[in-house]
Amino acid sequence: MPELEIHTLTKENEAIARAIILEGFLERFGFIDHSFNPDLKDLVNSYTKDGCVFFTGAHHGDIVCTGALQKETNETVRIARMSVKKEWRQRGFAKIMIKHLEQKAKQSGYKNIVLETNRSWESAICFYKKVGYQIEHIDESQCHFYKKI
Helix, strand or coil, X not given: CCCCEEEECCHHHHHHHXXXXXXXXXXXXXXXXXXXXXXXXXXHHXXXXXXCEEEEEEECCEEEEEEEEEECCCCEEEEEEEEECHHXXXXXXXXXXXXXHHHHHHHCCCCEEEEEEECCCHHHHHHHHHCCCEEEEECCCEEEEEEEC
16 A cells, blocks of 8 residues: 555645645546535635544645545535545555545444545546445436445
């Protein structure tokens, strides 16, 4: 496994985390519509609310990935903002981050994790299946997953 240091998001690294997410959107969609993602304007405040936490993963000091947890119910948490910089993909960083998120969710007493991804993002869908998530349903734009922990 590659070395990855995972830390809670700070104001000092917020711009880097935002850039990683936005670069992923630009790559996947070919454009960025900021109106769809109001949480990105202020990640620190958006992810310090009840039951929310945002993490960055750094490899040798460079932030290469992100991931967050958002409380849905007392038993269910949502994984959000999973992103790995393009040049750092296929090295195991997403797997390390998602395992970290699952561990934090379990430590917080959650029983279920949900997440969603764009239904055309085949690599993301394959990844989530590979790490044990099951498809709950697919709608016109999203693939919705769940996992019991």
